[in-house]
Amino acid sequence: MLKIDNLHAQIGDTEILKGLSLELGAGEVHAIMGPNGSGKSTLASILAGREDYEVTQGSITFDGVDLLELDATERAVAGIFLAFQYPVEIPGVSNINFLRTALNSIREQREEAPLSGKDFLAKVKACAQLVELDGKLRDRSVNEGFSGGEKKRNEVFQMAMLEPKLAVLDETDSGLDIDALRIVAHGVNSMRGADRSFLVITHYQRLLDHIVPDFVHVLAGGRIVHSGGKELALELEEKGYDWIVDAQATEQA
Amino acid sequence: MNEVAAPTQHAALAARVSEACSQAGLVGEPHAEALAALEAIDYPTTRQERWRYTRVARFLEVAPSAPADLTAPPAVVGNLEALRFTFVAGQYINGDVLDEGADGCFAGPVSLALERYPERLKGWSKSDFSTREWFAALQASAPQDGVCILVPEGKSLPRPVLAHHHMPDGVHVSQPRDLIHIGNNAAAEAILWSDNAAQSAGMLNAAITASVGDGASLSLEIVQDEPGSVHHMGHHHFTQGSNSKLTLRTATACAHWLRNDLHIVQDGTHADSTFHGCYLPNGRQFVDHHTRIDHAHPDGQSNELYKGLAADKSTAVFNGKIMVHKDAQRIEAYQSNSNLLLGEQASMYSKPELEIYADDVRCSHGCTTGQFDKEALFYLRSRGMTETAAHNLLVQAFLAEVLNGFRPEIRDHVHAVFSRRLGWN
């Protein structure tokens, strides 16, 4: 479904990704872990099509389509969803209006008929329940004045509404207390399915207690340096990243 | 009120001022552009936008004489260690001249700098006010003495300079100019102090011109403590190079009639300007701060904070303009003006302006005019304070943001002047 091959990317003159390769099958959940500054969020941004990064080498294909040829909107239409690490506030635009515009814009570009008001509201209700999103938050401006936990729940709510094929969760656990974490994880888990993949980017293992991955990858120095099953996360929690990073360094030397 | 000045009236004023200044002694040649500008520029009236709230018709009545008595006034903030220079009515009296030679620091009167290092004053010491504004042109057409600070590249001034300008009793005119040049990566601190005698009158038409080089820093405190009835017109012009830092604090502690025209030009990238000011007119006093900063290059910052009170029948004016030029991207500019209006017949005119021609900027201004917080006042009194003590404390708190930036000796002096003037101590 998603194939990243030898990806090199830089911002300004600083190279951040240095030959990253990764493959995700349909329905799979992959976790990407790694120390700070290893390039995790850069990967998320590039997948979503943020223009600040320049891809200098390598390729990304998504369902057989060259993803790098698509702009951010087209990627969303293709079914890529990014849950932002820092969700953006848009004053004066209500959450509900925002989502309706987004949903119908995607549908229009997919040449589907817009959702009726009734169907839309039914969907909102169902999705909001999924992450226990307060009705008031739906009518408030997008992310404005939301707490950290509310913002993250709102991201998962939007994900549920837009039903992506690939959801990239960028440090969705950061700033969450344990209850909020459980709610967010529940939302994600109930969306798992045969034709939906997840790329869960996190610094800590604890999120993976709740969203159990099929594969775990360690990203360090701009490359995937180690991959394994879900047990790898526990090992990382226990031993830290140094042993892998050091082993890698020795190998390279 | 008829504001129209017949050309002959202000030409006559210019002639009287020029004559009085010449009699006392000019320092340096009047420059030709200034003389031409004096002819060409209209005398200010309230119909001109920049003079909307500032009536200068009174100046036309000034008939100055050259002062006979040039006795040095008592020292100000005696506890402050500094290189001190005293000027009376635009004449140099005495001072701790610092002269490290042609390649070193110089601090002394402009008259001495012109004698010893005329070439070091070339190219930067004329402010463009003198070709734009009538009073600045008048100043430049008959310039008198002031302090000159020259710090060459990479050097620091060993001690702060304190220049003390004084106006004696009687009706006089004084047109001093202070000149400050900080070379690249050099640094200096200075205090420019003006005060006058209780029976002084006439006009103080003073220019401060400073140039701060690339990577250089200048910290300047201006104190205006003028209890007489002198009309004071100030022309303060600063140019900053790349990565330079200017910190400017102006305290108008007391003034009968005063206008400061401040203009800062960021003539390089990553320049940083902080300029704060405070004022407190009472009685029928008039205080006007006109400020302008030009962000002419990218990545500059500025932070402007002016606070003041207007009591009794006084008038305070604040006009601040932030100008961001085209292509001066990533500018961060903040401006704040807060005022307390204390007198039933006091007036406050505030005009904070933003003029922005670049898009990647973060600029904001805020302006408030109000009065003492009644709740706070009540709270203090319920704790046993007298009304005056409570007022005093609240004024202190209100002005603290600005006053605390000054050196403690100056802060205490200014606060004491404020308290005394409003009868709170």
Place this chain on the structure above:
Amino acid sequence: MSAAEENPLLDEFTRKEYEFGFTTDIDADKLPPGLNEGVIRLISSKKNEPEWMLQWRLDAFRVWQSMKEPDWAHVNYEKPDYQAISYYSAPKSKVPLGSLDEVDPELRATMDKLGISMEEQKRLSGVAVDFVMDSVSVATSFKDKLAELGIIFCSMSEAIQEHPELVRKHIGSVVPVKDNFFSALNSAVFTDGSFCYIPKGAKCPMELSTYFRINEAGTGQFERTLLIAEEGSYVSYLEGCTAPQRDENQLHAAVVELVAKDDAEIKYSTVQNWYPGDAEGKGGVFNFVTKRGICETRAKISWTQVETGSAVTWKYPSCILKGDGSIGEFYSVAVTNNAQQADTGTKMIHLGANTHSTIISKGISAGNSQNSYRGLVQIGPRARNARNFSQCDSLLMTDTSGAHTFPYIETKNPTAHVEHEATTSRIGEDQIFYCLQRGLTEEQAIGLIVNGYAKEVLNKLPMEFAVEARKLLTISLEGSVG
């Protein structure tokens, strides 16, 4: 690489045609260009005006002749040649109209194109419309319904005939003839406009609405609006403006006077979409308008405006808060694009005690335009406990446009509380990206963000207008991020 190549949307946008840029071919009864006493006498006699009206115009003309056209610091334009303008243009079908059906079909088609078909209006929205095309009011609807409440809503010409005592008493009482160059000119030559009178205690049950259009080439539009709300009455008035696309500049110098008596409330909303000229700044309307209201005790006047059109706008809808406890409000969104220039804002003159005013101004600058807020808050010596809050924000879309804020705050009473805040920033790239990631197109993203930014003001508009205003904002700014 040019900006246009970088951004195909920008290119597309700059070529966007003015939506309402069509002209209507109907016979017009038009005076040859030029202005002198004879022209004024002719206008007055064509309109069959009483002698006092003619004298008032002639006095105004003399005042105007003695005045100098102002120069403004932040607006550059070539001053109109006042002798090259035709001061009167009326559609020829001037037989009094019995019903809407008698309106010239061409004119009706125009109204349809503007989306204000009268039947539609009548049937669906309950808006009474007074349609002013080139200065003469063509038809007014809902008159009967309003008459039951004693509300008079008619053209100014009709009011001069039918209600001379009301007109004579109030015209020029809020905006004196000699107030400024353009108000003097308008007083001399105004051809028509709207007149509205709400009797004591009446609450006008519907939004009163007028559409202004400049149709005839080389005509200036000088309409005059007078709105009187008697004690305890209420009215909401909407004004929409469009003009056809022409190469030469057209002058629009209107005067609007509002009188709110004790406890009365007037809401005055404007959506202005005059032709702004082309991308190079050729053509377009000069919009030099004087709008002012006077509030008696506890009265309230609220100005709401969405300004997207005109080549040059100079306009400061103002409130004189004369009565104790009166309230003035000003909510404005001003969008400038291409070579447009706008200098707009308000004046809140606090004379009475406990007077309150609120100013919310949202400027949006795109293309090579210049957008200035200029506002005066004046607290007089007798205005005890006066309050003002002003918030003036500017949003910049390109690095070739300008956004400026010039507030004047004059306080002469120590019990006043005046607060002014202003910010200027660029449209948020992270906001746009967030929207794109959710599947919105760039145009939708900008439309959404800008509408959110202007929401506080848009929310003050009556429903029918708000929808149109939102659409206008989005259309005006499509693809304009630099």
